[in-house]
Amino acid sequence: MYGLINEAMRRHVVENAGPAAWSSIALRAETSQTFAALHYYDDSVTYALVGAASEVLDAPAEDLLRGFGHYWSTRVGPESYGDILGATGTDVASVLRNLDEMHARLQSLYPELRPPSFDVVETGEDGLDVHYRSERAGLVPFVVGLLEGLGDLYGTPAAVTHDAVASDGTDHEVFHVRLTASGAP
Structure with a gap:
């Protein structure tokens, strides 16, 4: 990293x-x-x-990673990548949908970057399923904190739950994100 x-x-x-x-x-x-x-x-x-x-x-490492994910979303991202983040979206759902594009832009700065991939599926008026793929193990708590932090950053609190692995047989994690204020998808 x-x-x-x-x-x-x-x-x-x-x-x-x-x-x-x-x-x-x-x-x-x-x-x-x-x-x-x-x-x-x-x-x-x-x-x-x-x-x-x-x-x-x-x-517990899980608690530390979750806290660090939140910190990354609310402090590091906006401070270090404010322009790119702003171009990615103006709410939780649009930012999540464009994370892969944002990572592609960052590869010009970080040529060895091996970012995760995020696919987003709307599940209703206030919900999203976020499909997360990464070559790195053990970062699920970080992603939970990241998703919760994005909710806080955009004034749309996010309740996040995690499925161990996608039910479609592919090797990736699924997070259910319920947005609890205005700004839902």
């Missing part, structure tokens, strides 16, 4: 638990304290940081 991910994780931990906690996490993960945003790091570095954060902060 690119250093931008790890650096955002550092910011999130420092804001919530302080710089000493981050120092302990980096030491336990046997990584540097900071990361170059445009440098590609092996995925094992990110996974090591999550594992170390779970130990240092005495919190």
Whole structure:
């Protein structure tokens, strides 16, 4: 993953638990304290940081990933990619429908980017099924936080549930997103 991910994780931990906690996490993960945003790091570095954060902060990795997903949607995305995000859509549903296009645009900045893929199916006036495909395992809680964060970002609270695997026999995850305010699809 690119250093931008790890650096955002550092910011999130420092804001919530302080710089000493981050120092302990980096030491336990046997990584540097900071990361170059445009440098590609092996995925094992990110996974090591999550594992170390779970130990240092005495919190389940799933909870940390969910919180980080929310932070990514509400802070990192708007700060780092505000123009691209704004061009992607003006509400939760339109942003979700255009995430793959946004990732394609970002590949000019990040040539080694291996983004997930998102397909969106409307399920009613206030619901969406989000089909998520990724070569990376273990990021379901991050996606839940990401989806919830998008709801908060656009003023449309999102209740998110997860099906373990799609029922059509393909290997991907399905998230049910119920939008609970104006802005539903």
